[in-house]
Amino acid sequence: MIIIKxxxxxxxxxxxxxxxxxxxxIEPTENTAGCISHGVFIDIEDPNRFCLLGEWETREKLDHHIASHQFSxxxxxxxxLCNPLETRIFTVSRGEGMDAVYSIRDHK
Known part of the structure; x- marks a missing residue:
């Protein structure tokens, strides 16, 4: 999985x-092939600060999106904007869910 922030x-x-x-x-990006999820968030302390988080099946699918008109x-x-976009792309090799949280909490 690939995550873009x-x-x-x-x-x-x-x-x-x-x-x-x-x-x-939001909707066009969510409907793009390979998009697992896409969200837009506003900082609760600074309403002028936004964060976009996207999860993609593969780097190739994300690259296709980045080359698209939608990303343009x-x-x-x-x-x-006050500053250029701050962009980070992460490759995730493994993910865990609530089972991990319960397991950690049960061991304390």
């Missing part, structure tokens, strides 16, 4: 425009 800081007067842009991208919309929103 994109952090962005909107110019305060452009926060609504950034919000609308990101909201318009995100890149085009950089004029509405």
């Amino acid at each position: 994109i952090t962005m800081n909107a110019i305060p007067s452009k926060q609504l425009e950034v919000t609308q842009t990101l909201l318009s991208m 919309v995100l890149l085009g929103s950089q004029a509405l």
Whole structure:
């Protein structure tokens, strides 16, 4: 699994425009082949700070998305930001669920 995390800081007067842009991208991105999940989050302490988290089946599927018109919309929103997009891509070789949490808590 591949995870992409994109952090962005909107110019305060452009926060609504950034919000609308990101909201318009949720459904098309979720419907892209290879997308496991996609979410947009707003920092509760700073409403101008956004985080996008996406889970992808493979790096190739993510690369295809990054090369798409849909991702170009995100890149085009950089004029509405205080700083460039902060992008991190992670390759996850193994994931665990609540069983791991229960196991850890049972051992304490």
